[in-house]
Amino acid sequence: MSISNDAAVVSFYGGLGEIGANMCAIEVDGKAVLVDVGLTFPDAEHHGIDLILPDWKDLIERGPEIVGVVITHGHEDHMGALPFFLRDFPGIKVYSAKLTLGLLEAKLVEHPDARVELIEVEPGEKVAIDDFELEFIQVTHSIPDGMAVAVHTPHGTILHTGDFRLDQTPIDGRVTDLPHLAQLGDQGISLLLCDSTNADVPGHVPSERTVGNTLRTVFESARGRVVMTTFASHVHRVQQAIDAATAMGRKVCFVGRSMVRNMPIARELGYLRYDDADIIDIADCDRYSPARILIICTGSQGEPYAALSLMAAGQHKHVKLTEGDTVVMASSQIPGNEAAISRALNGLMRQGAEVVHRREHGVHVSGHAAAEELKFFHNIVRPAAVVPVHGEFRHLIAHAQLAVATGTPADQVFVCTDGDRVVLRDGRVERGDGFNSGRVFVDGLGVGDVGNAVLRDRERLSSEGVCVAVLRLDSRFRLDGEPEIMQQGLIYEAENAHLLDQAAKVLGDDVRSLGSSNEDVVRRKVYESLSRFWREQLGRKPVVVPVLMEV
Ligand SMILES: [Zn+2]
Ligand SMILES: [Zn+2]
Structure with missing residues (x-):
């Protein structure tokens, strides 16, 4: 039986009550459009687990027809679970922007059996699918080509922001399209699903450009090599580092699997600019004086086998850090990674490197809107109802308060978690019946065969x-x-x-x-x-x- 007769129903499979594994479905008359199919990475408590996926059993059991999947941007917490999703739903249509699809294709190479139809869309474009019309809106985030999506249904318009911020001077000039959003607001947004990551951070997030200025200052004062680590998808951060380094005669070297894989894709698709003459192979680094080298590497979260951790342990094949070298941690600490990052920092300093890592040094800004930006956003969109998404519970609560403060009636602001549904009918939103949600673990070749019982055994085996x-x-x-x-x-x-x-x-x-x-x-x-x-x-x-x- 369809849960969506005479209504649009939104089901939350992941990303509410946690950062990661974002996935939701919008259903009308037994047909569903999905927004994002992301994964999350295991903590120390997930002994031996490689990846964590949302549990979409509800979709398999109820069997709505999946008429399209929108991937808002190329971060793993938004598209990482898609190769696994395709095993259960082969051949579906996936709509996204150029860079996101480029990164997705590179990922699908590791899943040769995946069958999918990739459809490139641009901000401003509208796509009609059955009773839905999808309208894509340009947003700024910590990866290029982010998009929000307005899903127009016969029961009202649902706006999903994806991850966004309101940087007024982004590196690529692609600001979050406020005029477009205001226009959608004029037409009426029945339900807003909005990024909550920084809802409890007061004020505004500074522009990404401020990081470029800081990097220039740090690079200029560095005597020896500079090693900068950031997320391998943060194309604009990498661009600013390349620009700063090459302007002062440093050669640039990419280190780490995902960095080496992603940067040429970003360049090929026109999102990153550099001269081949400025890029060198890691094996050739020693042919240049240390003051002429910038290494851009993976491992910003202290991942044990990533380039930075190997350098910190003195075990990197090509890079032996020494006094005079400077390491720049141009990234955030994802909650849960503090201990690993701390271990890396200690190791780097033990090797004699100077480490620039704190927020107050300005070598990192967040890609998510802070509280004042969110209020501004709500006032532009003027949604009739709001469900905060993409956040731990405390972020969702903080965001709900912002929504009420900017004028959404309190009884139309819903703090939901994974496994909740909301129903949009006759212009009003109410809670629907929940469903069984959860986590599916990927361990080696097995998907879903290792559950909590096995993890408890592993926990005991490892501790006793x-x-x-x-x-x-x-x-x-x-x-x-x-x-x-x-x-x-x-x-x-x-x-x-x-x-x-x-x-x-x-x-x-x-x-x-x-x-x-x-x-x-x-x-x-x-x-x-x-x-x-x-x-x-x-x-x-x-x-x-x-x-x-x-x-
Ligand atoms: Zn995200
Ligand atoms: Zn993101």
Whole structure:
């Protein structure tokens, strides 16, 4: 049964109550347009997980026809899950801007089975699909080619901002198109879904241009090599670094897989300008004096095997940092990465490098609108109803308050989280029935097979270790010989092997005391006996694995 008769229904699959994995669906009469299909990256608690996807089981089970997917911009939290989505929904149409599609195509190379129809659209363009009309609006963000999308439905217009800010002097001159937004506001926005990332940051975010000025100053005063790290999608930051460096005679070198992959794509598509003569290979760096080198690398979040972390550990194949070198962290700290970044900073300083990393140094500005920009935006769009999106819960709450402060009636401002729906009917929005949402883990080749139960096991294995007991039993489950005890991650065997002998003896006595029994009883005895042994000996709780063999 369709949930969307006589109404437009918006379902939130990811990105509300968290930063990352953005995805929502707008449905009318059993047909759906999706906005973004993003992923998020695992924390330390996600032992061994590679990627985290939104759970779109609801779409599979209900089966609305997906008539189009809009990708607002090329960040992973907006398009990263698409290759996996295509496995469940092959052949769908994906609408986006040129650079976003270029980055998406480069990503799809790693998923050769993916079937998709990529359709390039430009800001200002309108596309009619069934009962929907999509209208694309230019916005400024920390990657070029960001777009908001107005989804016109028979029940009203829903405006999704994507990620945006109101930089009045962006590097490419592509300002957020306020006249276009004002015009949409005049026509009437029934529901606004709006970026909340910086809703609790007062004031305005300074222009990206201010970073360029700072980079020039830092580069000028640097005596040796300059290493700058930023996101491999931040084309304008990279452009400003290249411009500053080449103006003072430094050669530029890209280091790190995604940096080396993305920058030529951005240049090829016309978003990045540089002279081939100014770019050198990392292997040739040593042929230039240190004062003539700028290295632009990945690893701004302290990712363990990224270029910056290897340099910090003194393990990078080509770059050995030394006194006189300057490292510029031209990026934000994504929440959850603080410890890894801190480790990298310590390592870099230990190598003797001077590190410029703090916000007050002005080497980074955010790509998301702060509170005053959001108020300004709300006043231009004048939405009838608002759902704050793209934020942790505290950001959504702060944004809801801004929406009310700028005149949206409080009963038409909805703080939603993943798994919520809102229904737009006759010009009013109300909450719909929720659905089961969640996270799907990608681990190696498996998608969704590792869930919370497996993660709990991994957590325990990693924190307590494992103790395996091999018991030979006769046909009446009586012990034959002594048990054999093995362990991993529990004790340092070279010094404490005697504990394994003791454990074997205690376990042997306990099992022998059972006499004739059955498999379940023996297993329970092994758990009980070994758990008690390790608790009493060491205060530890290893995962106990009994292996019973009939002889
Ligand atoms: Zn985002
Ligand atoms: Zn973004």
